[in-house]
Amino acid sequence: MKTLENKVVFISGGADGIGRAVVERFLAEGACVTVLDLNQEKLEALQAQYPETVRTLCGDVTSYADNAQAVALTLDAFGRLDSFVGNAAVFDYFAPLSRLKPENLAESFDKLFHVNVLGYLNGVKASLEALKASQGNIILTVSNSGFYPGGGGVLYVTSKHAVVGLIKQLAYELAPEIRVNGVSPGATDTEMKSVEGVSSKAQPLNHIQGFHEKAADAVPLKRIAKASDHAALYVLLASNEQSPMTTGCVIHSDGGWVAR
Ligand SMILES: NC(=O)c1ccc[n+]([C@@H]2O[C@H](COP(=O)([O-])OP(=O)(O)OC[C@H]3O[C@@H](n4cnc5c(N)ncnc54)[C@H](O)[C@@H]3O)[C@@H](O)[C@H]2O)c1
Incomplete structure (x- = not known):
């Protein structure tokens, strides 16, 4: 018997990268x-494959x-929903506050927080x-930026700290029926895009030139992650048999930021 046999999952941002x-x-x-x-081309390829x-x-x-439509589609196609995985997010190109133009600040904040925080809440x-x-x-999906500074700019890092807050509050509010947890990847070899307006x-x-080397050098395990390195942790948390007493928890999959 496979771990998630007969289970149904809705995931955002599953067309590329870690998702x-x-x-x-x-x-x-x-x-x-x-x-x-959002990526129509990659969605079509995924649908054709499966x-x-x-x-x-x-x-x-x-x-x-759009989130409600995805849930309706899920129930129509598969008859149930067992897990929601909030994963779609955008980056801020490591932009520090000093580099953000005052005239772009509110718009960049709104755009990034709408995807990274409101997007999860909607789902x-x-x-x-x-x-x-x-x-x-x-x-x-959190990030080492949900716990430590320096793995992104000020907007991305604060948005991922907010995701940790979401996990704790929702675990509290939705217990005992629904468990709520996070997976926190570190630097991973993906084409994650940045929100418009943070850098020309x-x-x-x-x-980004030097990204792989710098990311590897920043952590004790001395390598950048592949997207697939994190996937088994999502299976563990999605399984009510394997993690029945785990809620409000974030599993780190970041090469050891805590041990730096
Ligand atoms: N790549 C890293 O180094 C890294 C590190 C830590 C955490 N993360 C987190 O992992 C998650 C996935 O990121 P990734 O690196 O795989 O990036 P990615 O860009 O490869 O994948 C993200 C997916 O989300 C989709 N997406 C973006 N905005 C969307 C929107 N508004 N509506 C619907 N879909 C949208 C994109 O089209 C893409 O398919 C994010 O939460 C990110 O913050 C990434």
């Missing part, structure tokens, strides 16, 4: 998966309606009734 690796791992463990993402066990919706996590809210019915669980030079994360 995509988590989708692959959930499918391998027997789950069916719905993915909400026509039976995957459903996709091209939409924006900042829209409650949780839209999934609530279905998760209560299944006694399900929620997993939110902003480019995907793993295109």
Whole structure:
């Protein structure tokens, strides 16, 4: 019996990067998966690869309606929902406050927090009734930036600290029916995009010159992660058999920031 046999998961940002690796791992463990993402091309490729066990919706996590539509699609296709994984997020190109232009500050803040924080809240809210019915669980992707400074700029780091707050508060509010936990990756080789307006030079994360070397050098394990390095932790937290007493917890998968 696979760990997530007959389980159904809704994940945001599952078309690429860490989310995509988590989708692959959930499918391998027997789950069916719905993915909400902005990247139409990558969603089509995913749907074509897994026509039976995957459903996709091209939409924006900042829209409650898009999240609700993804849940409706899930229930229609698979009849239940056992886990919501909030994962879609945007970066800030390591921009310190001193480099943010005053005229862009409020707009960049709003855009980044809408995706990284409101996006998770929208997904949780839209999934609530279905998760209560299944006694399900929620997993939110954090980051080493949820605990330590220097792994992003001021907007990204504060948004990920807010995600840690979300996990604690929601674990408290939604108990005992629904467990709420997080996985906290460190630097990972993905094309994570930055929010507009933080830098005229902003480019995907793993295109930044020296990113791989600096990221590896920053942690005791001395290497940058692959997206798939984190995936088993999501399976552990999604399984009510394997982590039944774990809620309000974040598992670190960051090469050892705490041990620096
Ligand atoms: N890459 C890293 O170094 C790193 C480190 C720590 C934490 N994380 C976290 O991992 C998660 C995944 O990031 P990633 O590195 O895989 O990035 P990624 O860009 O490869 O994947 C993110 C996915 O989210 C989607 N997305 C972005 N904005 C969206 C929106 N508004 N609506 C719907 N979909 C949207 C993108 O299209 C993409 O498919 C994020 O929460 C990120 O903060 C990443």
